[in-house]
Amino acid sequence: MPEMYIARSSAIAARMLAGEMMVMNSMDSTFFTLNEVATAIWQAADGSTPLREIVEQRICPEFDVGSEQAQADAEEFVRELSQHGILLVSDRPLRDPALSDPLAPGER
């Protein structure tokens, strides 16, 4: 199965509030709130780390979930957010890690 690389869209504004990530698409003003797991994936979406690695190294240990279930949930979440233009998805790295957009202070 090919790797899945994910990156945060540059059209998105995001902000942490009370432990949840608030995300808004500036193109169509759609608004989402991300739960803790989704927030962790969002924060790790640098375009160069495969989703599988994000799940294994961040999601499974941090949230105490099995890798198979976590991977399936993560793929579903990524699909949904990519449909709304919030995450960009590719089977190859989306950008040089050195050029990756750092998280703004409000997104950490």
Add this chain to the structure above:
Amino acid sequence: MTPAANPYACVVEIGGVPISLRTDDAQFRDLLCRRYGGFLSSSPAEFELDFDLTSPARSSDEDVRVRRDGPEWLLERGDFRARWDPRNGRGTVRQNLNPYSLDSVLRIVHSLILAERGGFLLHAASAICDQHAVVFSGVSGAGKTTLTRLAPPYVTLLTDEISYVRPAGAGYSAFGTPFAGELARPGENCAAPVAALFFLEKGPENRVDELPPSEAMRRLMRNILFFAEDRELVERLLATACEFVSRVPVRRLTFFPDPRVWDHVRQWQEVGIHA
């Protein structure tokens, strides 16, 4: 367009922001004075809008579009076309004598000015009760106008349609606006610190419930007047909304439409403010 070309002017101050509205048409100036009578000001204008009344009368049913055009903002709808330069606080508007076009342009310009200052315009009624402002928002039909119609004499109505909210001290203040909804009555030109934002729902009894921050944000973002497709502005707005939700109590107010709802709000306010 120059001041000399537009000899008639009046300064309209909403939310403490005085804007000079200038025209070469005495009839239009009279319309401005009538429409914004309670909000005319002798303060020096911070911003200026020049009106050119040569635009053909077209439908106002189209969606409004607000986008950047170089350093300026371009505001367009079927019945008006305006340019706004935030660098010098000046703009030009082409429209006809239609007062609804005028209201729309003013709302958009204020929303752009407020975005820079950490405030926002909200689809909401607001009123001053016991020296504090309470803001009532919700979808169309949720009860904003009903609630304002039920307001007792000790309540000062700020608006039944568009609330003007901007930071003040450690919190926020709500200002009166001339933008009237179904009540067809402009708000009073005054302001007070915001005690709470309530999202309205009609029900069999009066009650106030907590809202989780994410739900408060979702509802707030749905009701903020926001027009521009611009990431920088969206980022600012999101930061402002988060700041507001973390500083001001945001609750759900379920209410039965009779005057006792105001007693309930007043009681909640007393407990909330002094808690």
